[in-house]
Structure formats: C-alpha cells, structure tokens
Amino acid sequence: xxxxxxxLIILVGLVVVLFLLLKNALARLTRVHFEKRSLSTxxxxxxxxxxxxxxxxxxxxxxxxxxxxxxxxxxxxxDEIVFLEFKAAGGALSPAQRxxxxxxxxxxxxxxxxxxx
Numbered sequence: 001x002x003x004x005x006x007x008l009i010i011l012v013g014l015v016v017v018l019f020l021l022l023k024n025a026l027a028r029l030t031r032v033h034f035e036k037r038s039l040s041t042x043x044x045x046x047x048x049x050x051x052x053x054x055x056x057x058x059x060x061x062x063x064x065x066x067x068x069x070x071x072x073x074x075x076x077x078x079d080e081i082v083f084l085e086f087k088a089a090g091g092a093l094s095p096a097q098r099x100x101x102x103x104x105x106x107x108x109x110x111x112x113x114x115x116x117x
Contacts, residue, residue, distance in 0.1 A: 070096040
C-alpha cells in the first residue's frame with residue numbers, strides 16, 4: 001500500500017476514535033448534569049424544613065406546619081393564617097404553587113370539619 005492509503009486509514013481510525021470519545025464524554029456530562037439537578041432538588045426539600053428555625057424567619061417557628069407540596073407550609077398566627085413557600089434567590093413558583101396563590105387571593109379557601117363514624 002502506498003503512503004496516501006495508510007494516511008487515509010489512520011485518519012479514518014482517528015476520526016472514529018474521536019467520535020467514540022466525544023460520545024462517551026457527552027453521555028457522562030448528561031449523567032453528571034442529571035445528578036446535580038437531583039442533588040439540588042433534594043437539598044432544596046431538606047432546607048425547606050429548616051427555614052422556620054433560621055434567625056431571619058419573621059414568625060413563631062413553633063406555629064409553622066410543614067406540608068411539603070404543593071406549598072411548603074402553613075404559619076398560624078393570632079390574627080391570620082399564612083401559606084408559605086420558601087424559595088432560594090431566583091426561584092420561581094411552579095404552576096401548582098401559582099394556582100394555590102390564585103385560589104387564596106380569590107378567597108377560595110374555607111374551613112371544614114369532617115366527622116369520622
């Protein structure tokens with residue numbers, strides 16, 4: 001075989017190896033990105049439970065009840081009941097959380113007693 005054919009074979013082999021390396025790197029990057037998002041979600045859910053006990057919390061933490069979803073919890077007070085959602089800087093409400101906020105703003109909240117027989 002002449003040198004041009006050898007060069008072409010080597011070049012094609014290098015392209016195949018580079019393609020396989022790139023494919024592997026992209027798969028690992030996707031997996032790392034997913035794991036990072038998953039850890040961030042877990043950290044957020046865990047930290048929400050401690051928010052009422054932080055120094056800057058404006059209410060009595062003993063009167064806070066954690067719900068978790070669709071909102072973080074309910075704060076009971078002398079003259080009001082406050083539905084709370086804790087967000088980190090830049091966090092946005094989910095569609096379900098926005099819906100809860102709208103129902104509250106439209107006064108579509110009530111108290112109900114259910115008797116178990």
